Amino acid sequence: MDAYSGYNQIKMHKPDEEKITFTTNQGLYCYTVMPFGLKNAGATYQRLVNKMFARQIGRNMEVYVDDMLTKSITADRHTDDLRETFDVLVRYGMKLNPAKCVFGVPSGRFLGYQVHQRGIEVNPEKIQALAKMVSPRTLKDVQKLTGCLASLSRFIAKSTDRCLPFFKALKKGKGVEWNEDCEKAFQALKDYLGQAPLLSKPETGETLYMYLSVSEAATSSVLVRHEDGIQKPIYYTSKALLPAETMYPPAEKMALALITAARKLRPYFQAHKIGPSIVKSKEVGAIFGERNSWITPIKEYLVNDVLPSDPLEAKRLKYRATRYSVLNGELYKRGYSRALQRCVGPEEAEGILRSIHSGNCGNHTGGVSLAHKTLRQGFYWPTLFTDAKRVAARCEACQKIANNIRQPPELLQSITSPWPFAMWGIDLIGPMPTATGGAKHIIVAMDYFTKWVEAKPLVHITEANTISFVKKNILYRFGIPNTIITDNGTQFDGRKFKELCDKYGINNYYASPAHP
Secondary structure (H helix, E strand, O other): OEEOOHHHHOEOOHHHHHHHEEEEOOEEEEOOEOOOOOOOHHHHHHHHHHHHOOOOEOOOEEEEOOEEEEOOOOHHHHHHHHHHHHHHHHHHOOOEOHHHOOOOOOEEEEOOEEEEOOEEEOOHHHHHHHHHOOOOOOHHHHHHHHHHHHHOHHHOOOHHHHHHHHHHHHHOOOOOOOOHHHHHHHHHHHHHHOOOOEEOOOOOOOOEEEEEEEOOOEEEEEEEEEEOOEEEEEEEEEEEOOOOHHHOOHHHHHHHHHHHHHHHOHHHHHHOOOOHHHHOOHHHHHHHOOOOOOHHHHHHHHHHOOOOOOHHHHHHHHHHHOOEEEEOOEEEEOOOOOOOEEEOOHHHHHHHHHHHHHOOOOOOOOHHHHHHHHHHOOEEOOOHHHHHHHHHHOOHHHHHHOOOOOOOOOOOOOOOOOOOOOEEEEEEEOOOOOOOOOOOEEEEEEEOOOOOEEEEEEOOOOHHHHHHHHHHHHHHHHOOOOEEEEOOOOOOOOHHHHHHHHHHOOEEEEOOOOOO
16 A cells, blocks of 8 residues: 655644745745655654554554555455554545555565565566666676666575676776676576575564575675475575675684674564574684684684685794694693693783782782793783783882882983084974975074084975085084984984985984973
8 A cells, every 4th residue: 555645644833834935936835744855754754654553563564654565364354454454544544545555465566575475575577677688798787787686685695796796897997897707697697586586574483593604705694484394585695805804714704794694684683582502602702702813813723724815924824833732622832841821812811910910819010020920820822921011010009009119310411512513403493484485494403512503494394405404504514523413303314314424424313202
């Protein structure tokens, strides 16, 4: 059933009528009913029909904006269900469009799909259009094909893998090369869709099963239900892997497939209980625990013989793996004089350090000592010593009551020079208000013995200008100095400036960076 100009059947709020005023040659007019084109018109209409058919939606009726469908399990009940629907329509005064209403049919088209008792099918017109489509030759033809297949993706198993040749053709730029792989994939999709894929509808409280599939370029999933010993698909999903995701180990790709399917099939996950096979799976726990840590590549190589695609990285991994073993699913590091040390990930490592440092048996030891204690307890990870120093340094109790082992502070001492013009300090000032000629920076040099100052305005603070200033204002006037002290700017840290200092035997020192 379809409402007759559904938006126009909703009255406008009186104070809001002036907000949708329009001008004509006969004067100003405003709508008294909700017009088409308002930004929130669709949401307003959907809230209305949801309120009208709140007792029927999901039981014997489905509503999407102005498209309404009354469904019945048996033909005998259909009349009663229609009567209930018409009573609601009469109560709210909603009118239907007879030309778009069909009653008492075993199947019908709803929201672009063919809906009947057996399930949901693809719109036959879309399949016929695809079957009659000739092989694409231009960029727009390929884009049209991929757009058509995107609307049918929920009916196609591993749709991304099947459409991968089309995506590769689109990536080549303006010119599309329709090769043999594209033609084979195109004909295979025609044959697949020619069998009219059917999606089943799950029953309330029914157990559903999800299967995941991972390939080199995509992750896919299918949600199925069991009926009379036959698995019937409910929804297919598929996603192309990003370039970085193609480098994931197989287990991480499987986790990505699970996450993608959970996001796409969120209504099914929210309406059904999650089985223990997903929640309590050790593999899933490993994926979201130690996965994405340093343990993953070593363990994947030792268990599954998986190596990185980069030959150099693969060689390094093989060398590292010789010092590790896998026992009962856990990774251990071997040592010449130590017992096996269990390898842990970042989250567990933090808890271990805090327990040893400030736990019930902890004595708030220093960073290096804390790291050695952790090794003796049988734990290992590559950043152990760095992490131990960080935990010890951030301990509040240690900062408050620990012994002060640092030297007492002293007054700052000025830099001294042994004779005039032997040590110069150079720095840059600016940017300043633009002067005549476009100069807005000043390079300044000061002799530490005599306090003599040399300065020059600069338009650009480049390494070449800095070298020219040193030559003309220092070397050619006062001779070769023993030392030049500068900041860490790129003008003083470049290759050419260092070559100048090496050529004349000048010691080039850098001041410590400021930490405001």
